[in-house]
Amino acid sequence: MSRSARRDLAMLLVGLLAGAGAAYTFSDRAAPVGGSQAAEDSHAEKAGGGHGDSHGEGAVELDDAKLSAAGIGLETAGPGTLRQTLRLNGLVQTNQEAVVQVTPRFPGIVREIRKRIGDTVQKGDVLAVIESNQSLTSYDLKAAIAGTVVDRQVALGEYASDQKPSFVVADLSTLWVDLSVYRRDFARVRVGDAVAIDPDDGAPPIIGKVSYVSPIGSADTQSALARVVIPNDGLRLRPGLFASGTITLAEQPVDLAVRLSALQSIEGRTVVFVRNGDAFEPRDVETGARDGAFAEVVFGLMPGDVYAAKNSFVVKAELAKGSASHEH
Template structure:
C-alpha cells in the first residue's frame, strides 16, 4: 500500500515538472497568427520610389481589356507601291543643261525636273513630273546625254507602300487575302494595322516560299522602301476582360503573381490566368481593370522583395 502511494506521488511530481518546463519555454519559440500575418505582409509587398522605378527601367502599365491573338510571324520588305510610281523619260534625245530636282525631293505634278537641249532642234524643253510624290531615283546629271530609251527620274507616291512578306510552304494554307497583319516598323511606335491584299499564285524555287502583300497607308512616312520588316499575321482573336503583359507574370513561392502598384508599394497579387498569346496573358482573378502593374522588368521587383524579406529575417 505504501509503495502504491509513493508511486502515485512520483507520477504527480513528474507531470507537474513537465508542465512548469513547458510554461518556461522562450516566447520566441511560438509564432502568433498576428506575427505570421505581419511576416507575410512584409514578404509580399515592397516600397519603391518613382525615382527607383525609373532607374531600374520598370515599366508601369494599366490592366485593361485586351485581345489575345494566335499569330504567324512573317518577314518582309517595304516596297514602293508600283501602282503609284512613274518613270519620267525624256521626249527627245539631248543634253541635260539644268537639273532642278534631286533624290528625296518632293514634287507636285507639273514641277520642272530638268531642262534638256534637243539634239534635233537645238532648242531646250522642260522635263516635268507627271505624278506628285517623292523622287526615289535619278539616272541623269548635268551635261549628260539622255534619250527616250532610259528614264531620267523615278517618282513614287509614298503615302501608300507595299509590304511584301515571304510565306513558307508549310504555312501557305493558313494565309488568306483579307487576313489582318500587325506590322512592326521598328521605330519604337505602335504596330501598324493592315490587311493582306494579294497572295501570289506562284512560289519561289530558291526560298520555297510565296509572296503575301499588304497595301499599307504611309502618310506619316514610318515605312521606308528597301527596309526589312516583320509582321504578325492574325490567325484568330479572342477578346478578354483583363489582360496584362506576359512579362509581368512572376512565380513567388510556387504562386503565379503580378506586382500591383499602390501608392509607393508593389504588392505581389496572386492571380489566376487563362489564355495567352506571345505578348499578353488573360487574368481571370486577382487584378481588376485600371490597376497599375509592373509590366516590364518585373523580376527586379521580385528581387527587391526577396532582398527585403532576407533583411527582415536577420
C-alpha cells in the first residue's frame, strides 16, 4: 500500500471514531432529560393523590336521605327584600272589647250549672239556672255573646249575688298583644303600623296592626304600651303568654339574597354551599347589605342556585372531615 493510501485510510478511521464519540455524547446527554420528565410526571401523580376525577375535591356528597337526617334545609337564591325592623317584647291579653261579665239579674240560689270553664258557647246559651230570692221562681242566666267561658264564680247550691259576675265569657277569635316600647323608640311606633307577632310555635308569624299607643309611661318598666290587635285562628295564642312583635320600619329590594344561616367561613373566605346533583360545593361569595334574616349577594351566586340554607354548618363539618382524610 502506498504512503498516500495509508494516509487516506488513517483519516477515514479518525473520522469514524469522531462520529461515534459525538453520537455517544448526544445520547448520554439526552437520556437524563427523558428520565427527569418521567420523574416529574411520577411526582405530580403522587402529589395529586392518584385522583383522576376532580369533582370530589372541595365537594361533599349528600343525598336526600342524608339531608333529611341532618336537618339540612334547601332554598333557591333569588331576589329578596331586606327589612329594617324593630323587635319588641310583650304579653298576650284577652280583647277586652270582646269580653262580657255575666251577672244575675236577681240574687238567688244556683239550681243548675250548664257550662263550665273552657266550654264554647253561643249567644243565648244557658250558663246556669238561678232561683230568685224575691219570687222564688227560677230563671236562666244566659251568655250575652258567643265565645269561651274563661271564668266562673258560682257553684251548684251557692248564693249568686246580683253585684258580682257569675261567669266571664270571652271571644278569643281576636286578642291583644301589649308590647313594651322604650323611650328611644317612641317616635318609631305609630298607630296603624303592621306588626308580625311570633307565637314561637314554629309556624309563620301572625300579622296585626297597632291599634293604640299609650301617652303615659310605666314607672316600673320605664316604657310605654303599644297594643296590637291580632286574629287568633285555631287559638294559636292564649292570654297570659309572652310574645314578641316585629315592626318593619324600612324595606330595600335586592337582586339576589340568601339566608344568613347559609353563610359559612372557610380559611377566612365567606362561602355558600351550592348543590350540584348530590354534591355541595363551597362557592365564594361577596355580600352587601344585611338584615336580621337575609344577606345581599353581589358576587358569587346566580339566581336559581339551590343552596344549603338551614344547618349549613353540617356541610362545612363534612367538608372538613373529607379534607382531613385526604391529608392522610
